Amino acid sequence: MAASADGRLALRVTVNGTLHELTIPGSRLLIDLLRDDLGLTGTKKGCAIGVCGACSVLVDGELMSACLLLALAVQGRSVTTVEGLAAPDGSLSALQAAFIAHGGFQCGICTPGQLVAATALLAHQPDPDEAEVRAWMTGNLCRCTGYLGIVASIRAAVIGEGPAAGAGE
Amino acid sequence: MTQGRAGPAGSGPGGSHIPALDVPEDRVDGVAKVTGAARFAADRAMPGMLWARFLASPMPHAAIRSVDAGRARTMPGVRAVLTGEDARDLYFGRRLLDRPVIAWDRVRFVGDRLAAVAAETPEQAEAALATIAVDLEALEPVLDAEASLAAGAPILHEHPERYAFLDGKRPPTGHPNIQGGFTIEGDAADLEAVFAAAPHVFTHTYRTPRQHHGYLEPHATLVWIDDGDLVHVVTTNKAPFRLRAQMAASLGLAAERIVVETGYIGGDFGGKGYSIDEYACYLLARATGRPVKAVTPYAEEIGQVNVRHAAVMRLRTAVDADGRLLAHSADILLDGGAYASAKPLAHLAVAGAADTLAPYRVPHVRIVARTVYTNTVPAGHMRAPGQVQTNFAGESHLDEIARALGQDPLAFRLRNAARPGEVGATGARFREARGAPLLEVVRREMEWGSSLPAGRGRGVALGLHHVGAGRLPLTLLIHHDGRLEITTGLPEQGGGVHTVIRRVMAAAAVPESIVAVRQVATSGTPPDPGVGGSWATHLASRATAALAAGFLAWLDERLPGALPAAPAGATLRDGRVVDAADGSTLAALDTVLARLVPRDAPVELSTVYEGGHREGEDDDFDFAACAVEVEVDRETGAFAIRDALLVVDAGTIINPVAHRGQAEGGFVFGLGGAVMEGLVLDGGVVTNLSLADARLPTPGDVPPLRLVVLPTDVGPGAFGAKAIGEAVNPSVAPAVANAIADAVGARLRELPLSAEDLLRAMHRA
Incomplete structure (x- = not known):
C-alpha cells in the first residue's frame, strides 16, 4: 500500500455492500473510520477496549470489535454494520423485528452490537438452543434488559415467531 | 444454566382493562434503534x-x-x-x-x-x-466516610458559603465535612424508653460499596x-x-x-x-x-x-416477645465523595436513605442519614438511590432478628408488614399497602417452608419505591394532513416514555399510525423536569390523557361544521368518525382534519398536568418482593442461585413488553450489585477501571427467573398506572444474603456478597 505525501495510506473497503476508497492515517481505528469518516454512527463506541461489544461488526462475516481493529486491517475486505442488516428496501431482518417485538432493547446503545453478534450467531448456527445463545452473546453487555429479552428475541427469530408490526421477513 | 421467560407479560386481572393496551407495544423508537438510525449525543x-x-x-x-x-x-x-x-x-x-x-x-x-x-x-x-x-x-x-467526621479530620471545603444553591437556601449541616442529610422521627420522644423496656434489642452494622x-x-x-x-x-x-x-x-x-x-x-x-x-x-x-x-x-x-454512595449503616431495632417491631433507629452514613455537586435534592442526601424498614409498621422511629465529604469520586443518584443500600441493611437486619427469635423470616415479615390504612416506618401514607399480598405470593411460589437439601437455602426481601410526582406540560399539534404530533421535552432513555404517550393516545381512540411523538430542545417546549425518579410514566400518561381529552373535545365541537350531515353523537373510533348508534363510518379522521386545519397552520393544543404530591395526603408506591434459592459449596464458599422469583406490584400496565423488561432488567441490575459489582479504591483511586474489572453481569450470570405481576388499578398514572424501573433492584441483594444465611447459617453484612467473605464467615460461625 502506498503512503501519500502526508503519510496517509490508501484503503479500499466494502461497507454494507458499498465500495469505499479513501486515504487515512495508519493509526485510524475501524470504529472511527465507520463513525467519523463514513458517517455510519450506528456502530457505537462504549468501553473502547473490546469488553462491551457495542462496536461489534462483521468482517467478511466474522464477528469483530471495531474498536480493536486498525482500519487498515480491513483492507480489501467486506464490513457489515448494523446499517447493513435490513434489506435494501428497508424491510427488517427477522432478528431486528424480533428485537422490537420481544423486548430485545430498551435504551438501544448496545443494540447495534447485539444484532450484529446475533446475526453472526445465526450464520454460524442457524438453530441455537438457549445455552448456545447465552454463550455466544456473552461478549455483548447490556445494562437494561438483563439479557432475557435479548435471548427471547433471538430465539423468536430462530423459530419465526411474532413479527413486529410493519416489519419485514 | 438455561431457562425460558416464565409468567405472562402485561396487566392481567387487577389492573384496569383497556383493550388498546392488551396488545404488546410497538415502540416509537423501535425501528430507529434496530437499524442504527437512532442518534445519540x-x-x-x-x-x-x-x-x-x-x-x-x-x-x-x-x-x-x-x-x-x-x-x-x-x-x-x-x-x-x-x-x-x-x-x-x-x-x-x-x-x-x-x-x-x-x-x-x-x-x-x-x-x-x-x-x-x-x-x-x-x-x-x-x-x-x-x-x-x-x-x-x-x-x-480523607478516604472514608467515618474518617471524614473524626476529630481533627482535614476540612475539605473551607468556604461553603461561596457555593451557590439552586432553588432555595442550603440547610445548615452542623459540620463542615457534612454535605447534607435528614432526620426522620416518628414518636421519637419515647424511642429510648421503648428500647430500654423492650424484651429484645438487636443492633447490626451493614456496608455497601461505591458502584458505577x-x-x-x-x-x-x-x-x-x-x-x-x-x-x-x-x-x-x-x-x-x-x-x-x-x-x-x-x-x-x-x-x-x-x-x-x-x-x-x-x-x-x-x-x-x-x-x-x-x-x-x-x-x-x-x-x-x-x-x-x-x-x-x-x-x-x-x-x-459519579457513583452510588458507599454506605455504613448501623441499625438498631426493638422487638416484643411475639415478634412485633416496637422501635427502630438507623444511622446511615453515606460517602458523598469530594463534591455534593451530583445530588439534586435540597437535603443533599438520597431519599432512599430512610428506607431501612419502609414497608413495615414501626411505632417509634428515628432515622438519621448524612452524606459526607471525602477525597473520592463524587457520589450521586443511581437507580433507587439510597434504597439499594438501606434495603440491603433493613431486610438483612429483619432476617437476623427473625432467626434469632426462632421465627420464620417470611412469617415475621408478614406480621410486621404495614396493612391498608397503616403508615410505614418512614411515615409514608400508603394509598395501597401491598407488602403482605406480595409476600403471600412468595410463600406459594417458593413452596416456603418445604425442606431443602443440605447446602441449599431460601431468602426473601421486600422493598418499595416511591412513584414519582410532579408537573408536566405536553403539546399536541394537529396537522392539515391528518397527522397528530406530540412534542415533549422528555428524553427517551430506554424506559419507553415516548411509547407511553402514543399508547395512551391510542387508548383514547387516536390510532398510533397517525400519532408522532417528537422530542424537542428546550427552546421548543415549556420547561419540564425531564425523566427520573420513577415519575415519567405517571406524568406522561396523565398529561397525554388530558391532551387526548382536549383533542376529542376540540373535534367534537367542530364536527358539525366539518360534517354537517353527521348525526348527533358522532364519535372517534379506530381513526374514523363513526355514528355512535350503529358504528357506521361517517368520515375518515384525516378528511375531517383537512377541513378543520389550515394547510400551513397546525392547530396547537397544550396541557399542563399538575401531579405533585401534597404533604399529608396518601402517596403512591411500587412494592416488590424478591426470593431466591441458593446452593452453597461449603468447601469454597462459592454460591449459586438456583431459583429466583420476582413478585412485582404493578398498576395498569401501559407498555407490557417494556414493563417486563424493566422488571427483568431491574433484577439483573440488582444481582450485579449483590454478587459482583463494586468499585475498589486504593488511596482514594478507583482501581477497577474497565467494565471487565468492574464486573457487570453477562448473559451467563443470569439465573432462572420467574416473574409474577400483581396488578392493581390504584396508581397515579392514567388508568391507574404506576412505575417499575426502580422498584425491583434493591431487594435482590438482601434476598441472596438471607438465602445464604438460611443455607449455611453464616451472615454476610457487606456487598458485594463473595465466596471469600462467605468462607471467612463460615469459619467464624
Missing part, C-alpha cells in the same frame, strides 16, 4: 468541530502550586488550553454548585480537572495534555455558540431544562440564551442526570469560536464521574 458532529480532553488530578487531595500549559498551547492542532486561572470561581452542580469547572487552588479527588484542551482531533488533544506540567503539594486525604451505573454510553456533549450568541448544548443529560438552569447559574448566562438538546440516551440509571464536560466545553467554545465536542473515555466514566 456522541453521534452528533458539526463542521469545524474541535475535540476536548481534560487533565485530571493525579492526587486525591492537594494544593495547586502551578499548572504550566505553555507547551501544550504550541502543540499541533491545539486551539485552546484553559487552566483553573481561566475559570476562577466557576463551580457547577445539580443543586449545590461546589465542584470547580477547572480547579485553580486545590484538588479534592483523582478526577478534578486541572486543564481543558480543545484540538482538531482527540489524539492531538490527548497529546497536548501530556505536556502540561503540574506542581501539586499533597495534602492529607454501567450504562454503555459514556457522557457526551457538543457545545457551540451561534451567530446570535445562543449557546447550543447537545448532551446525554436526561433533564434538559435542569441542565439549562445549572449551566446558567454556573456560567452566569441567562437561561434563555442556552438551548439544550438531548437525543436518545444510551442508558441512564440515574447517572445521566449529571453533566460535567458541558461547562468546560462552553468555555472552550467561547475561547475558540468553534463547536467543541467531548466524549468521556470509559475509564474516566467509571473512576471520575
Whole structure:
C-alpha cells in the first residue's frame, strides 16, 4: 500500500455492500473510520477496549470489535454494520423485528452490537438452543434488559415467531 | 444454566382493562434503534468541530502550586488550553454548585480537572495534555466516610458559603465535612424508653460499596455558540431544562440564551442526570469560536464521574416477645465523595436513605442519614438511590432478628408488614399497602417452608419505591394532513416514555399510525423536569390523557361544521368518525382534519398536568418482593442461585413488553450489585477501571427467573398506572444474603456478597 505525501495510506473497503476508497492515517481505528469518516454512527463506541461489544461488526462475516481493529486491517475486505442488516428496501431482518417485538432493547446503545453478534450467531448456527445463545452473546453487555429479552428475541427469530408490526421477513 | 421467560407479560386481572393496551407495544423508537438510525449525543458532529480532553488530578487531595500549559498551547492542532486561572470561581452542580469547572487552588479527588484542551482531533488533544506540567503539594486525604467526621479530620471545603444553591437556601449541616442529610422521627420522644423496656434489642452494622451505573454510553456533549450568541448544548443529560438552569447559574448566562438538546440516551440509571464536560466545553467554545465536542473515555466514566454512595449503616431495632417491631433507629452514613455537586435534592442526601424498614409498621422511629465529604469520586443518584443500600441493611437486619427469635423470616415479615390504612416506618401514607399480598405470593411460589437439601437455602426481601410526582406540560399539534404530533421535552432513555404517550393516545381512540411523538430542545417546549425518579410514566400518561381529552373535545365541537350531515353523537373510533348508534363510518379522521386545519397552520393544543404530591395526603408506591434459592459449596464458599422469583406490584400496565423488561432488567441490575459489582479504591483511586474489572453481569450470570405481576388499578398514572424501573433492584441483594444465611447459617453484612467473605464467615460461625 502506498503512503501519500502526508503519510496517509490508501484503503479500499466494502461497507454494507458499498465500495469505499479513501486515504487515512495508519493509526485510524475501524470504529472511527465507520463513525467519523463514513458517517455510519450506528456502530457505537462504549468501553473502547473490546469488553462491551457495542462496536461489534462483521468482517467478511466474522464477528469483530471495531474498536480493536486498525482500519487498515480491513483492507480489501467486506464490513457489515448494523446499517447493513435490513434489506435494501428497508424491510427488517427477522432478528431486528424480533428485537422490537420481544423486548430485545430498551435504551438501544448496545443494540447495534447485539444484532450484529446475533446475526453472526445465526450464520454460524442457524438453530441455537438457549445455552448456545447465552454463550455466544456473552461478549455483548447490556445494562437494561438483563439479557432475557435479548435471548427471547433471538430465539423468536430462530423459530419465526411474532413479527413486529410493519416489519419485514 | 438455561431457562425460558416464565409468567405472562402485561396487566392481567387487577389492573384496569383497556383493550388498546392488551396488545404488546410497538415502540416509537423501535425501528430507529434496530437499524442504527437512532442518534445519540456522541453521534452528533458539526463542521469545524474541535475535540476536548481534560487533565485530571493525579492526587486525591492537594494544593495547586502551578499548572504550566505553555507547551501544550504550541502543540499541533491545539486551539485552546484553559487552566483553573481561566475559570476562577466557576463551580457547577445539580443543586449545590461546589465542584470547580477547572480547579485553580486545590484538588479534592483523582478526577478534578486541572486543564481543558480543545484540538482538531482527540489524539492531538490527548497529546497536548501530556505536556502540561503540574506542581501539586499533597495534602492529607480523607478516604472514608467515618474518617471524614473524626476529630481533627482535614476540612475539605473551607468556604461553603461561596457555593451557590439552586432553588432555595442550603440547610445548615452542623459540620463542615457534612454535605447534607435528614432526620426522620416518628414518636421519637419515647424511642429510648421503648428500647430500654423492650424484651429484645438487636443492633447490626451493614456496608455497601461505591458502584458505577454501567450504562454503555459514556457522557457526551457538543457545545457551540451561534451567530446570535445562543449557546447550543447537545448532551446525554436526561433533564434538559435542569441542565439549562445549572449551566446558567454556573456560567452566569441567562437561561434563555442556552438551548439544550438531548437525543436518545444510551442508558441512564440515574447517572445521566449529571453533566460535567458541558461547562468546560462552553468555555472552550467561547475561547475558540468553534463547536467543541467531548466524549468521556470509559475509564474516566467509571473512576471520575459519579457513583452510588458507599454506605455504613448501623441499625438498631426493638422487638416484643411475639415478634412485633416496637422501635427502630438507623444511622446511615453515606460517602458523598469530594463534591455534593451530583445530588439534586435540597437535603443533599438520597431519599432512599430512610428506607431501612419502609414497608413495615414501626411505632417509634428515628432515622438519621448524612452524606459526607471525602477525597473520592463524587457520589450521586443511581437507580433507587439510597434504597439499594438501606434495603440491603433493613431486610438483612429483619432476617437476623427473625432467626434469632426462632421465627420464620417470611412469617415475621408478614406480621410486621404495614396493612391498608397503616403508615410505614418512614411515615409514608400508603394509598395501597401491598407488602403482605406480595409476600403471600412468595410463600406459594417458593413452596416456603418445604425442606431443602443440605447446602441449599431460601431468602426473601421486600422493598418499595416511591412513584414519582410532579408537573408536566405536553403539546399536541394537529396537522392539515391528518397527522397528530406530540412534542415533549422528555428524553427517551430506554424506559419507553415516548411509547407511553402514543399508547395512551391510542387508548383514547387516536390510532398510533397517525400519532408522532417528537422530542424537542428546550427552546421548543415549556420547561419540564425531564425523566427520573420513577415519575415519567405517571406524568406522561396523565398529561397525554388530558391532551387526548382536549383533542376529542376540540373535534367534537367542530364536527358539525366539518360534517354537517353527521348525526348527533358522532364519535372517534379506530381513526374514523363513526355514528355512535350503529358504528357506521361517517368520515375518515384525516378528511375531517383537512377541513378543520389550515394547510400551513397546525392547530396547537397544550396541557399542563399538575401531579405533585401534597404533604399529608396518601402517596403512591411500587412494592416488590424478591426470593431466591441458593446452593452453597461449603468447601469454597462459592454460591449459586438456583431459583429466583420476582413478585412485582404493578398498576395498569401501559407498555407490557417494556414493563417486563424493566422488571427483568431491574433484577439483573440488582444481582450485579449483590454478587459482583463494586468499585475498589486504593488511596482514594478507583482501581477497577474497565467494565471487565468492574464486573457487570453477562448473559451467563443470569439465573432462572420467574416473574409474577400483581396488578392493581390504584396508581397515579392514567388508568391507574404506576412505575417499575426502580422498584425491583434493591431487594435482590438482601434476598441472596438471607438465602445464604438460611443455607449455611453464616451472615454476610457487606456487598458485594463473595465466596471469600462467605468462607471467612463460615469459619467464624
